[in-house]
Every structure is written in structure tokens, then in C-alpha cells.
Amino acid sequence: MPHENSYHIEAAGSGVVTLVLTGRMDLERFGDLTGLIGAIFDAHSPSKLNVDMNGVSYLDSAGALFIVRLEDEARRRSVVFALSGLSREKMGILSLIDRDALTKPSLAPRERRMNVIEHLGVASIAAVRDIYDIMSFTGELMCEIGYSLTHLQKVRWGDVVSYMKKVGVDGLPIVGLISFLLGLIMAFMSSLQLKQFGANIYVASLVAVAMVRELGPIMTAIIVAGRSGSAFAAEIGTMKVNEEVDALTTMGFSPMRFLSIPKVIASLLTVPVLTIFSSIFAIMGGLIVGVLGLNLTIFTYIQQTMKAISVFDIVSGLAKSFVFAAAISAIGCQRGFKARGGAAAVGNATTSAVVTSIFLIIVIDSTFAIILHYV
């Protein structure tokens, strides 16, 4: 016979109180039941508490927890506690509850909220440690590259080719599109000004010099950082989190050589090529504005472009992109190897790879600007 979910409290004289429970005692009712504990003890202040569970049709672990709490409260107030009407099976549920577990303190402290100064301190220490980590990783990477150059047959060329495709071939459409639009916009904006002086032809010079020396390498590097640096970090990070990197180490591989070298070599080979394409696409964008908007012929535009850029410009731009490639791929790998924990750690590694790469790109570019100034 199913009982209604209900209870009533019978207070006989001499402080004996009986709590009669009926119906289902489950998680859904847990909130109502726990509210009852205070009510019984405060309103009736019993000396003996009987709990009659004859009418209980269903008891799950939440219901059992309520009984345990009731009993604990009774003990705390030195009230005699008696339970009746429980089948052997239901007693089984009750015995599952480990009283010590309910009060046992956590073995690890809860994460504390830090105040501003603590934050600042922790962040500073992390930043310094990070620089140290990157430097030691770079050192290790250099050694591995040195090793690879002397043991060319040990390089995993199959991986190199597949990463070259991912970084270069697959990246070309987006690099091309963005560069083309960049050239178009640059030419258009500058033409508005230069037209006033009749200096239309210098639009070609401006686009060519700006792209080949500065924007081509930087734009390409930023796109590669977003596309491939992040992918490297996510790939290695996931392997790290899944203990795959440990497995490599155990099998006697150098994870660095196995995972980083192909990515770094592929980037070093493809990013400069992407940079060349980037400049070419931008010049094509500028050419369209020049021909359609400024009445230049294709021939004069290209001639002016050739005149504006020197071999030195091209070489310095490519050298820069070579260094960018090294930085992006190395940071991607380093962030991946540093990932620890779970899925969130992989996400953090990816973000950090992109942010750090872009920061380094700017730093490297400034350094080049100063060096080239004195060359």
C-alpha cells in the first residue's frame, strides 16, 4: 500500500516524542526532512526520540543521511534515540553511510582567494619563472636542432612534410586573402593623400616597402601563430595530459626530438615562403587600386614596385620571418609540454602560446628595427 509522503509528531508526556514517517524518503524530500530536525528538538525538547518508519515505502541514501543526521543531533543533545520499522534491506542502506566521512576534513585545502598584493607577487614569480623556462627550453631545442642537423636521417621527415602542408599550404588561402585586402586598403588610403600632390606613383612604393620590410613578415607571423602555434600547443598539450608524452619517454624516445623538431623545421621552411606570398598578394591588391583608381598602367606600377624595394629589404624581411617562425613553433611546443592537468590546461596552453607568440613577434621586430638601423 503506497503511503502519502508525510510525517507527524506524537508527543506523549514525560518527554517521549515519536516521529512517524511515511511515504518516500528520497533526495526530493531531503530538504523538507532536514528542516524537521531543528523543529523536533527545539519545539518538543524530548528526552527520548522514537522514529517510526513502518510506513516508509522507499529509502534512498539521501533519506538514510537524514536519519543519520537526526541520530547525531539526538546524541549531541543527549536524547535517547530509537529507530523502528526498518527492514533488513533498508538497514543495509543506512550502514553504507560512513559517519567519519561526513565530518572528515578535506585532505587538500580549498583554493583560497588571493588579495591584490598576493596576486601581484604570484604573477611576478610566474613571469620570471616563465622566462627561465622558455630560455631553458630554447637551449634544449638548440641542442636537439644541432643533433638533428648532424643526424639528418634521424629526423622524422614524413612528419616534417605533413606539418609543412598544415602550416604552409593550408595557411596560404587565409594569408593570401588578408594580405591582398591589406594591400588594397593601404593603397586606397594612401592614394587619397598622395593624389593631392600628384604623387600617385608612390602608392606602389609605399605598398611594396611597407609589405616587404615590415607588414608582410608580421602579418604572416601573426596568422601562423594563431593557426599553427595554437595547434602545436594543443596537440602536444593533449598528449602530455593523456600521458602520451610519458609513454614516449618510457619507450626511449626524446619527446623533444620526436614532437618538436618536425614542427620547428616545418615552420622554418614554410613561414618565409608564406611571407613572400603575403608580399606578392599585397602588391597585387595595391596594383588593383593603382590601375583602377589612379590610372597607372600595370607595367608602371610593377616597375615602380621593383625600383622601391632592394635586395636588402627582401633579405632582411625573410630573415625576420625565419626568426618569427622559430619563435612561434618553439613557443607552441613549449606551452604544450608545460600543460599539466586536464582539458582546461590544454586550453590555457593554447591561449598562452598565441599571446606569447604575438608578444615575441613584436619584441623580435623591434630588435630587428634597431639592428637594421645600424647595419
Added chain:
Amino acid sequence: MNSTEPVIKVEGLTVRYGSDTVLQDVGFEVQPGEIFVIVGGSGCGKSTLLKHVIGIETPAKGSIWINGTDTSALDDVELRTLRMGIGMLFQSSALFGSMTIGENVALPLTEFTDLPMKDIESITRMKLGMVELAGYDNHYPSELSGGMKKRAGIARAMALDPAMLFLDEPSAGLDPVTSAELDVLIKKLNEGTGTTMIIVTHELETIFNISHRIIMLDRNAKGIIAEGDPRILRRDSDDPRVTDFFNRRVTEKKTKG
């Protein structure tokens, strides 16, 4: 037990991955309150079967009834409601790495009940206590051993006291004592609350100590090769695949002394 309506009914279930048929025309019923064990060699489709029954994967053919409703006829909202009454331990534990163990177990409670934080916390502690993980509530999954992750996964699966509990190799990675304690836990939950248990396991102890009925799957047969009470199967079956399963293990155990 035969008079009641089955809580789970599977009919003509066929599972294909690409051109590879993993299960062909599988059918069985699980009665309410039963401890139903699925056994079979590695790769024969046990985990796959569980995933199809709880509806996170759709079969190539066949139908699955849970509590008398055909799950293929349900929309997303109805499926979600149905799943709230189901707890599942995945073979890989599938704990959320960015949350502590306590938060993992409390997640269904905070999502699906309006209990105050204090109560959720004590229920969480109780569940962790049941799987012998008291005190580990602020640890992250990456800070636990493989077996501890399994137990935390069980605690999470039990959080809402579901009417049906699916456990995919609950005792893999556990020592024999903890594994036996887990069997006791399962049996007590089953007897006390009538929770239906569907368990994938390779442990002969678990099979003989707590199961009411087993089905045995086979990779080559792509389906069920034996069904029934394991004690009777061990005694009466003359299918070499079945006797192998029981006897090889038993003889191994004997030689160990």
C-alpha cells in the same frame, strides 16, 4: 519477477561502425531491481552496448525501451528527463578535469535539485565516503590514482540516487579488497533501494557474488552467446566459449593457490 514489466528492453539492436558490424540483432530484457551483468572478451562491444542503451549513440537498427517507452520516439527534452534517472560510470571515468572531485559529484545535485549548498556538501561527502574517498573533495582528478578516479566516477554516477545504474568495469584498477567492498556497496544499494544495476565486468567474484543474471557477448558471434544465472551456466553450459570463460579463470585462480 517475470510478471513485472522490464525496465530495459532491447530488441534487434544492430551496431555498425563504418562497414564493421559490432553487434548484430541483440535482444535482452532487464527486470526492475536486477543486478544484470554483461561479460565478454575485450572489444566485443560491451561499452558500445551500454552507450546505446542510455541513448548517447544511435543504433543502426533496433529499438530500446526504457521504463516502457521507446527511446527513439523521445525528443531531446524527454531524453534528458529520462537520463536524470540513470547513473553511468564510463570506462574511462570521464571526470571533469577542471573541477575538483567534490564539484564533480555535486554537479548533478546543484544542477537538478534546489538543495542548499550545505546539504549538497553533506550528500557529496556521504557519497565520497561510500566509495572510500572521504577527504578527497578538493583534489582534482589529475591528482588521483586510476582506481580512485573509478571510485569518484561511481560516486558521481550515484549522486542523484538513480533508479538505474550503469557501471562500465567498476572494479578495473581496484585492489581485491576494495573491489569486494564495491560489490557489497552495489548489493546493499540494490537490496535497499531496488536500484537496477547493469554492470560490465570481468571479475568472476562480482559475477558469482552479486549478479542475478548475466549475458555473455562474443566478438565473432556479434551478439549474445549465453544468458542466465551464472551459477547455472557454469554448471550446465556445454558451449566451450562459456566454459572457457568460467573455467580458465577458475583454474588460473586455483594454481595461484
